[in-house]
Amino acid sequence: MTRQATIPDTARVAGGVVLPTLAGGVLKRRPRVIALAERLQLDRTAVGLLRRLHARHGPGPLLLRVPGRSIxxxxxxxxxxxxxANTPSPFHPASLEKRAALNxxxxxxxxxxxxxxxxxxRRYNEAVLETGHELHSLAGQARTVVREETERLLANTTELDWATFNTAWWRIVRRIVFGDGARHEHAVTDELARLRLRANWAYLWPKSKRARQSLHQRIGDLLARAESGSLAAKIAELPTESGIDPAGQVPHWLFAxxxxxxxxxxxxxxxxxxPRQNTDAHADLDDPALSYLRGCVLDxxxxxxxxxxxxxxxxxxxxxxxxxxxxxxTFFVFTPYFHRDPEAIPFADEFEPQAWLDGRAEQHPALVPFSDGxxxxxxxxxxxxxxxxxxxELLRRGDxxxxxxxxxxxxxxxxxxxxNFGLRFAVDPKVIAPK
Ligand code: HEM
Structure with missing residues (x-):
């Protein structure tokens, strides 16, 4: 017998989990909704609801009552x-909703x-992004890009907020993907942002073939420059099998x-x-692999x-x-429920970077910030x-x-x-000796 949610429970999942996620913008976040979600702590409500459903129905999967669909x-x-682990067969990632949005x-x-x-x-993405390697072969050049942009970001600054950080961030991204010449090529990321806003509506908004082709063309032109030290150069080096469409992979990288x-x-x-993690992070600055800081980001x-x-x-x-x-x-995995489950994860609501270095995180198969399999x-x-x-670079240059x-x-x-849009910091700059 299938475990089936009641109609009121299905309505609760729709209102407490699905709707807030969609309203926040799956493909491009909507800052006002995210601010409201923070004020109401909507993820806490969603996690609580799923815990109650688990207590009532057991391990599931729990079939929601959606007419004409099996979710x-x-x-x-x-x-x-x-x-x-069994992706893409029989569990395929390109679900109906995802295709409707990403297309x-x-x-x-x-x-x-x-x-x-x-x-x-998939093979092509792995080859360009060098999936299995902690350090990409372009790491040297990328490190210089990050250092230069962070230095500029912090020059004469006593306050850091999302807007200033984000401007520097996109410069870094465009330089890493297309090369230094793309530092000011806002048009490519702006066009993508507009399409992502439409994509938030999936099949509820008509697709603009013209806007999509314009983005594709712009990306193609930037890739054609194949600037040395960028992912574009790596693309130019690699053979392309038919059907891959390298320029068609790039929007995902920029978006992600x-x-x-x-x-x-x-x-x-x-x-x-x-303070404890901050001290450990400073101690990590001399580690070329920056392992502790990687653990911080994972957590x-x-x-x-x-x-x-x-x-x-x-x-x-x-x-x-x-x-x-x-x-x-359609199998629906709401990761905050698994990542913040206080019964399964002893550090559920704490900042615990060390768990990614000492094997504790690995013991939990549903801690999947980057998915799995x-x-x-x-x-x-x-x-x-x-x-x-x-x-x-930020830690070296400021408190x-x-x-x-x-x-x-x-x-x-x-x-x-x-x-993230509401984050604001006071910066106390540090003078660092030139290398
Ligand atoms: C904090 C940053 C990121 C996180 C947390 C993240 C996480 C994820 C997750 C959870 C998936 C699986 C999605 C699903 O199954 O529906 C995914 C897929 C993917 N990500 Fe990332 N990602 C990030 C950034 C990036 C970046 C910067 C790139 C490329 C430069 C990238 C490339 C991809 C690609 C190509 C896929 C599709 C894989 C496939 O379908 O086989 N991601 N990512």
Whole structure:
């Protein structure tokens, strides 16, 4: 027998989990909604609801009552592990909703690809992003980019907020992806931002083929320059199998670097308010791998996942704890529920970077800020490199006091929702000796 949610419970999941996630903007965050979500601590409410459903119905997956659709809410960490490990078959990442949203700006990206082209596109992403390598072969050049931009960001500054940080962040991203010449090429990231806003509406908003083609053309032109030391140069070096469409992969990278910027500034906020971790981070500055700072970023993305919902769509019937679910079922994994479960995770509401270095995080199969299995984020190592390098540059050049919000402290549980747009710091610059 299938475990099925009641109609009121389905309505609660729709109102308490799905709606706030959609309203916040899945593809491009809406700052006003995120500010409100922080004030109301909506993620705490959502996690509480899922815990109650788990207590009442058992491990699930819990079938929601949605007419004409089979949508299953995941409530068990090992079931999450199974779904992610068995991607793309039978659990495919390019679910109906994801395709509807991503097709607005990246129909050829691996994450949106349902056809047999998924595999070569995945291989191609791994090759350019050098997925298995902690340090990308372009790390030397990227480090210089991050150092220069962070130095400029902090020059003559006594306050740091999201807007100033974000301007520097996108300069870094454009330089790493396309080369130094793209530092001021705002048009490419602005056009993408506009398409991402449309994509927030998935099938409820018409697609603009013209805007999508214009973005594709702009990306193609920037890639054609193949500036040395950039991902564009790496693309130019690599052979391309037919059907891959390198320029069609790039919108996802640019879009996903947005999340990495959010994670960077949130990590700085945690370090500014957690003296023990701040001391450990400073001690890590001489480690070329910046392992502790990588752990800091991982724990930040655990605390506030930038991909709070993982979706998978089954190609076959599947059975779960003695119950059957039909093919075409959408599996809905709300990661904050697993990342902040106080019964399973002893450090659920604390900042615990060390857990990513000493094996504790690995013991929990549903701590998945970068997903897991064959669909795991192929950009993870590059992200951890760029974010930890920027944090190291920030820490070397200043001391930070968090002015807003006032809710982060090692003495109390960390908030479930943290608005990155509202972060504001006082900066006390440090003079650093030239190398
Ligand atoms: C904080 C930053 C990031 C986080 C937390 C993150 C996390 C994730 C997650 C959770 C997924 C799986 C999504 C799903 O299954 O629906 C994913 C997929 C992916 N990510 Fe990231 N990501 C980040 C940044 C990046 C960056 C900067 C790049 C590229 C430069 C990138 C490239 C990709 C690609 C290509 C996929 C699709 C993989 C596939 O379908 O096989 N990500 N990422």
């Amino acid at each position: 299953a809410l995941m409530l068990d960490a090992e079931d999450v592990e199974r779904v992610l 607005h700006f990246q129909p050829h990206a691996v994450l949106a690809t349902k056809s047999t082209e998924r595999e070569p596109r 670097f947005d999340a990495a910027g959010m994670a960077t500034l949130r990590t700085l906020a945690l370090l500014a308010t957690h 930040t993305v655990r605390l506030w996942p930038t991909t709070p919902v993982l979706l998978r769509e089954s190609a076959t019937a599947t059975s779960w704890h003695g119950t059957q679910l039909p093919p075409g079922t 064959p669909g795991r984020c192929p950009g993870e190592n590059l992200v951890l490199f760029v974010t930890s390098t920027m944090l190291a 930070y006091r968090l002015l807003s919000p006032r809710t982060l402290s090692p003495q109390r549980p960390l908030p479930a929702t943290l608005d």
